[in-house]
Amino acid sequence: MGDETYQSPDMTSLLLGTDSLEQFLQVLVESALAMASTAHGVGITLERQHRPLTVVSAGTGAPDLDEAQYGQDDGPCLEALRTGHEIAVKDMLGEERWGPYPAYAAACGTRSSVSFPVAARTHTAGALNLYFAKVAGFADTDLFDLRTLAAQATGAIALAQRIADAEEYAADLQKAMESRSVIDQAIGVIMAQQRCSAEEAFTLLRKASQRRNIKLRHLCAELVANVGRKPPSDGRTLRPRP
DSSP states (O other): OOSSOOOOOOHHHHHHHOSSHHHHHHHHHHHHHHHOTTEEEEEEEEEETTEEEEEEEEESSHHHHHHHHHHHTOSHHHHHHHHOOOEEESOGGGOOSSTTHHHHHHHTTOOEEEEEEESTTSTTOEEEEEEESSTTGGGGSOHHHHHHHHHHHHHHHHHHHHHHHHHHHHHHHHHHHHHHHHHHHHHHHHHHHHTOOHHHHHHHHHHHHHHHTSOHHHHHHHHHHTTTSOOOTTOOOOOOOO
């Protein structure tokens, strides 16, 4: 490494200063490349819908080397992703694992690599991958700092997933509240029309929903929307029958 010691960025500041998970991960790979001065390429692989993708990269070569592994469904990157273990390759030319991949990597000018698991054993598992032009290139790098970056990527992904789940829950809750509101309005309409209790009105609506084979909230929305309108000339009405 050079004379100057690379200072790891403050992750709290990064989280506050980035607008998306992708942008945050891009800063992480650029930080990893700065930490590993002998690496020529860094990338983060994430598995989405059972398909691995290089979501961000820095330097040169990482996407092509990742894609070669995806194509044969095997390689150090995928092994780290699937097992949750750190995978180091000291010399591609002496490597016997992963079929033709090591020879391909060496032909591309990559002699060593190291992959750190990210969000292991989750539905968004991935790996932080660094590629080096020389044998055991990672020996000159502080692996602890890189493991810390992989852990920070894991935390950011977990946070993004929790936010996404919370937003989905909030949307479902809002939808449920809107449905409840229109159902309550429809119950009020039926109570006025039939001079019955709320429980009896709800029973009438439920039976009408079953008879017409439409969802209760759709029936209620239709009924509320037609309150005060002139009934159809053929005598049809949305008023549920007992």
